[in-house]
Structure formats: structure tokens, C-alpha cells
Amino acid sequence: MLLEVRDLHVEFRTRDGVAKAVNGVNYSVDAGETLAVLGESGSGKSVTAQTVMGILDMPPGRITAGEILFQGKDLLKLKEEERRKIRGAEMAMIFQDALSSLNPVLSVGDQLGEMFTVHRGMSKKDARAKAVELMDHVRIPAAKERVKQYPHQFSGGMRQRIMIAMALALEPALIIADEPTTALDVTVQAQVMDLLAELQREYNMGLILITHDLGVVADVADRIAVMYAGRIVESAPVHDIYKAPAHPYTRGLLDSIPRLDQKGQELYAIKGLPPSLMHIPKGCAFHPRCPMAQDVCRTDEPPLYEVTPSDGERGSACHFWRECLHG
Numbered sequence: 001m002l003l004e005v006r007d008l009h010v011e012f013r014t015r016d017g018v019a020k021a022v023n024g025v026n027y028s029v030d031a032g033e034t035l036a037v038l039g040e041s042g043s044g045k046s047v048t049a050q051t052v053m054g055i056l057d058m059p060p061g062r063i064t065a066g067e068i069l070f071q072g073k074d075l076l077k078l079k080e081e082e083r084r085k086i087r088g089a090e091m092a093m094i095f096q097d098a099l100s101s102l103n104p105v106l107s108v109g110d111q112l113g114e115m116f117t118v119h120r121g122m123s124k125k126d127a128r129a130k131a132v133e134l135m136d137h138v139r140i141p142a143a144k145e146r147v148k149q150y151p152h153q154f155s156g157g158m159r160q161r162i163m164i165a166m167a168l169a170l171e172p173a174l175i176i177a178d179e180p181t182t183a184l185d186v187t188v189q190a191q192v193m194d195l196l197a198e199l200q201r202e203y204n205m206g207l208i209l210i211t212h213d214l215g216v217v218a219d220v221a222d223r224i225a226v227m228y229a230g231r232i233v234e235s236a237p238v239h240d241i242y243k244a245p246a247h248p249y250t251r252g253l254l255d256s257i258p259r260l261d262q263k264g265q266e267l268y269a270i271k272g273l274p275p276s277l278m279h280i281p282k283g284c285a286f287h288p289r290c291p292m293a294q295d296v297c298r299t300d301e302p303p304l305y306e307v308t309p310s311d312g313e314r315g316s317a318c319h320f321w322r323e324c325l326h327g
């Protein structure tokens, strides 16, 4: 297994108390596999990813338990210097907002080139040639001319391609993309997502795709992990989820995807808001919003039940997963 996150717990100390952002997350990704991590903001999906990358702000963040095994090594036991070597070269991250992730005063060619001069000891000239090659590879037209331009001179979609090129530069084994297309128009979103999926196959990388939008992952993900209040509430092969969700929260997310065949219909929205991570409800954290909640849900926290039948491994943290699956 390329990456295995085991029983990860992360909390934040705030003036108002301790926010429990990640509460026992388990997931894994293999080479050539795409895992979509889905959830609303505050579900812990980004915090988990930042912890894997080793870019979590500590303090206020604190890892209270867990292991992150990457190519067999527990990253949480490595020195910062060793982690820095892994970052960029072995694992890279793509963020939602390319404009604030790229350096505004350096040309994109200089930024891409730096990956090769700094990490690979290449000459400036060779690094520039590599930069053009990469821009071509992520299908930026007229790469030879545009390599001299600055980030603000590119459209949102093109900037996101530059981010992808930066992430790919050192051919990492794992890429984590946090809402990579959220800021883009729908058509551009699809193009960038297709490109990412294509490159992932070409390089046989593991890809973790973090998103709040179940609609964008159907065609690209192998597995989906749905997070709520810092836990994974459903984990399954992608086809299983689209066939029938085994958790009411996943069902709510599915029902809120706009569908072309239902134009004009009012979209379903899950009622209420995600809980404060300082006051996670007892029992099932989703119970105040769940249309299927029973008394037991308010007292007993559901474990991740094994769901069968499944095309692979499947789990649901709902006492009533059978009813959900067949409802």
C-alpha cells in the first residue's frame, strides 16, 4: 500500500476550547488508485490531508494519535528534514486557489524551473526547457511563449494546469488535490479533472481528491470516503455508492447533485449545518440532521459496520445501514 492513514486524531486548541477536527480516520491509497474524500467544510478532510503532507500548523494543531504510513514508513516519526525531502519529491499537493499558491512576482517558467534547479541540480537553461515541456504536457497552448508570463496573466483553468504541472514536476508517487476545480467554471472543471485523471494513470500515481462535490468524482475515483465531523462515515468503491448509499449523509450528498435530466427541479439540501467541532453531538454525530434517526442514534456512536454485498471493501457508520441501502 502506498499510503495508509491509521486511526488519526487531530485537534486544535482555540480560545473557546478544543476543536476535534479529526477523530479516528482510517484510509488508504495504492499506486494508480484514486480516492475521493468527500465532505462539507469542517468535516476534517483538508486537515487530514495537511497532516499527511506535513503542512499542518502546529500549534494550534496537534496530532494526538495515529500513524501515517507512506511507502511503509510512519511519517509522524520522521524528522522535519526528512519530511521536507518527501514533500514535493514523493508527494505533492494541489490547492483550490492557484493564484495565492503561486508566487505572483516570478514567471511561471521560473517557478516550474526552480523545481528542477533546486531539487534536481539542473542548469537554468535545462530547467527552463523542462518547464516548457511540462506546460506542454498539461496542455497549455503556446508554452514556449507563455513560460515567460506571470500567474495573473493566465485564466483560472490555465493556472490550475500550472499547479498540476508543479505538482507533477518531480514525478511524486502521491498527489493530494484539495478542491482542485472548485473555483472554476463547470466546463473548465471537467477539463481540469479529466487532465488530472489522465496524468494520474500515465504516471501511475496515487491520487487523493478532496471535494465537497460528489458530482465531480464519479468518473475519476476508484473509492470514495465520506467524512462527517472528523470521521469517515462511509467508505466504498465508487460504483457501490452511486448504486445505493449505505449512509443517510451520503444519500443527502447524492440527492443534492444537480442532474441534467431534472433541470428546473428544486435541489435537495441536507437540512441544518455541520456541528461545531467543539461540541460534536453524542451518539451519531449526524443525528440532529438525519431523516432516519432513532433513539439509539442519540446515545450510541455507530462503529464502521461492514457493508455487504460490495465490489470491494465497504463500511458505513450508521446503525441502520441496511435500511438506508434498501430504502
Ligand code: SF4
Pocket (backbone or CB within 6 Å): 247, 248, 249, 284, 285, 286, 287, 288, 290, 291, 292, 293, 294, 297, 302, 317, 318, 319, 320, 321
Ligand atoms: Fe442517521 Fe442514526 Fe444512521 Fe446516524 S446512525 S446516520 S442518526 S440513522
Ligand code: MG
Pocket (backbone or CB within 6 Å): 041, 042, 045, 046, 178
Ligand atoms: Mg477545505
